[in-house]
Amino acid sequence: xxxxxxxxxxxxxxxxxxxxxxxxxxxxxxxxxxxxxxxxxxxxxxxxxxxxxxxxxxxxxxxxxxxxxxxxxxxxxxxxxxxxxxxxxxxxxxxxxxxxxxxxxxxxxxxxxxxxxxxxxxxxxxxxxxxxxxxxxxxxxxxxxxxxxxxxxxxxxxxxxxxxxxxxxxxxxxxxxxxxxxxxxxxxxxxxxxxxxxxxxxxxxxxxxxxxxxxxxxxxxxxxxxxxxxxxxxxxxxxxxxxxxxxxxxxxxxxxxxxxxxxxxxxxxxxxxxxxxxxxxxxxxxxxxxxxxxxxxxxxxxxxxxxxxxxxxxxxxxxxxx
Numbered sequence: 001x002x003x004x005x006x007x008x009x010x011x012x013x014x015x016x017x018x019x020x021x022x023x024x025x026x027x028x029x030x031x032x033x034x035x036x037x038x039x040x041x042x043x044x045x046x047x048x049x050x051x052x053x054x055x056x057x058x059x060x061x062x063x064x065x066x067x068x069x070x071x072x073x074x075x076x077x078x079x080x081x082x083x084x085x086x087x088x089x090x091x092x093x094x095x096x097x098x099x100x101x102x103x104x105x106x107x108x109x110x111x112x113x114x115x116x117x118x119x120x121x122x123x124x125x126x127x128x129x130x131x132x133x134x135x136x137x138x139x140x141x142x143x144x145x146x147x148x149x150x151x152x153x154x155x156x157x158x159x160x161x162x163x164x165x166x167x168x169x170x171x172x173x174x175x176x177x178x179x180x181x182x183x184x185x186x187x188x189x190x191x192x193x194x195x196x197x198x199x200x201x202x203x204x205x206x207x208x209x210x211x212x213x214x215x216x217x218x219x220x221x222x223x224x225x226x227x228x229x230x231x232x233x234x235x236x237x238x239x240x241x242x243x244x245x246x247x248x249x250x251x252x253x254x255x256x257x258x259x260x261x262x263x264x265x266x267x268x269x270x271x272x273x274x275x276x277x278x279x280x281x282x283x284x285x286x287x288x289x290x291x292x293x294x295x296x297x298x299x300x301x302x303x304x305x306x307x308x309x310x311x312x313x314x315x316x317x318x319x320x321x322x
Contacts, residue, residue, distance in 0.1 A: 002193040008163045008199045022154065023155075023240075025070055026065060027046070027048075027065055028133075029197065030044055030065075030070060030073060030190070030207075031045065031046055031216055032201060032207055032210060033207070033208050033214050033217070034043060034205035034206060034207050034208065034212065035205065035206060035208055036203040036204055036205045036206070036224075036226050037166035037203075037204070038054070039053075039054065039055065040052065040053070040054040040203055040205075041053045041054070041221070042199070042203075042205045043218060043221050043222075044063055044070075047112060047124070048063055048064060049061070049062055049063070050062065050063040050072050051222075052072075054220060059074050059183050060073040060075055061073050061183075061281075061285075062075070062084070063073040068189075068190065069187055069188060069190065069255060070187070070188045070190060070199060071185060071186070071187050071189070072183075072185070072186045072187075073185050074179075074183035074184070074185070074186075076182040076219050076234075077177040077182075079162065079298065080162075080176060080177045080178070080179050080303070081130050081145040081147075081162040081174070081175070081176055081177075081241065082143065082174070082175040082177070082231075082291035082295065083143075083145075083172055083173070083174050083175075083295075083296045083297070083298075084172065084174075084175075084231075084233070084234060084292060084294060084295050084296065085167075085169030085171065085172045085173075085294060085296050086165065086169055086171050086172075086261065086291055086292060086293050086294065087168050087169075087170060087171070087261055088170055088171035088261065088291075089135050089259065089260065090263055090275070091170045091171060091175075092139075092141060093137065093139065094135060094136045094165065094170070095135075095136050095140075095169075095170040095171065096133055096134065096135045096136065096139055096170070096171055096172070097119055097134055097136070097143075097172040097173070097174050098132065098133045098172070098173045098174070098240050099134070099174050099176075099224050099291050099313075100131075100132075100173065100174065100175045101133045101175055101176040101177065101178065102120040102132070102174070102176045103120075103121045103125045103128065103132075103316060104122060104176060104178040104180075104181070105147050105148065105176070105180070106119070106121045106123070106147060106148040106309065107119075107121070107145065107146070107147045107148075107180055108120065108145065108147070108148075109143060109144065109145055109175055109313070110144040110145075110146075110161075110306065111142070111143055112140045112141045112143075113138040113140075114140045115304075115305070115306055116306060116307045116308070116309050117146055117161075117307070117308060117309065117312060118308075118311070118312070118313060119305045119308070119309065119312035119313070120229060120276075120310070120312060120313050120314065121312050121313045121314050121315075121316055122312045122314070122316065122317065125314075125315075125316035125317070126231075126317060126318050126319035126321065127316060127317060127321075129316070130314050131239070131240045132314050133240075134313050134314070140166065140168075141165065141166060142164060142165050142166055142299065142302055143163070143164055143166065144161050144163040144164070144304075145161070145163060145164075145174065145176070146160070146161040146162070146306065147159060147161050147176065147178075149191075149257070158304075160301050160302065160303060161300075161302060161303070161306070162256050162267070162298045162300075162301050163298060163299050163300045163301075163303070164296050164297075164299065165296070165299050166296075167296075169296070171291075171293075172293075173234070173236075173240070178208070186201055186202055188200060188201035188205070189201070189220070189248065203256070213239055226298075231295060232294065232295045233245075233292055233294045233295060234251065234261070234288045234292075234293050234294060235248065235291070235292055236290065236291055236293065236294075236302045237271070237277070237283075237284075237286055237287065237288070237289055237290055237291070238274050238277035238283070238286075238289060239277050239283050239284045239286070240290070241284050241285060243287065243290060244267070248287065248290070248313055250263060250290070251264060253266055254290065255268065255302065258291075261273065262274060262289050263289070263290040263291075263292065264267045264273075264288070264289060264290050265287055265288050266288065268287055268288045269288040269289065270288055270309055272287050273286065273289060274288075275291045279288075
């Protein structure tokens with residue numbers, strides 16, 4: 001007697017295998033390296049990932065074939081606020097935060113036990129002097145961030161508030177990703193001219209024949225894509241310049257100093273430079289001391305009514321501005 005379940009399973013497998021093989025065959029002609037005018041590059045990979053590189057722009061995500069068109073879906077940040085932290089033994093009371101990107105929109109910070117949120121920057125900030133580091137004198141168990149995309153809405157209560165637990169950390173890097181700068185899905189129609197594939201969309205990309213130079217460029221793009229992945233930790237020096245962990249060969253070139261809670265270079269460290277980085281020549285690029293900041297996940301993301309403290313942590317204005 002036939003096993004009906006086994007027969008059904010075999011039938012499904014027979015249907016699925018040709019479909020998958022066909023799907024793979026359909027995408028193979030479009031894999032590879034494309035270039036548009038203005039020096040914009042596009043890389044379509046067999047695992048359905050893509051990268052776009054242009055001036056000061058790097059976009060990665062996933063691509064697919066839909067109805068004879070190529071659809072690329074950029075991977076935007078999961079959250080508009082991120083927080084990374086470490087324990088800094090030189091901070092005896094309170095905590096400090098380096099703010100990155102918070103001037104892009106109206107952004108606010110709050111502390112545990114308060115229903116008020118303080119502006120990080122003044123309205124319409126201009127003429128910046130990075131980095132922006134604020135030393136808070138009092139401790140708190142958690143901090144919150146919220147943004148307001150447009151003052152035309154006025155309704156500050158409609159934005160999600162991100163609340164982060166601080167734990168034992170007292171030294172932080174806070175990052176704001178402006179949702180207004182997230183990348184949208186892009187759709188390209190496919191054409192062939194003289195046997196060459198052209199993708200028409202927001203840019204017109206021409207597929208290039210592969211040679212050794214392009215293979216080298218593809219390897220470089222893939223390496224950049226790895227570095228642009230989800231960040232769980234970063235290494236930076238006292239001037240907040242971030243360095244790639246792999247490129248720095250942390251295990252080979254640094255020793256961990258427990259008292260400083262820092263990685264000390266075996267070759268470039270000057271005693272005390274972490275306390276006075278400005279005294280070291282080209283301090284921003286110095287690798288004498290590296291701190292590891294670990295990602296802190298938000299404890300809650302919720303709509304929470306709040307009052308606004310208009311006095312900002314930082315004032316960024318050009319000379320002569322009121």
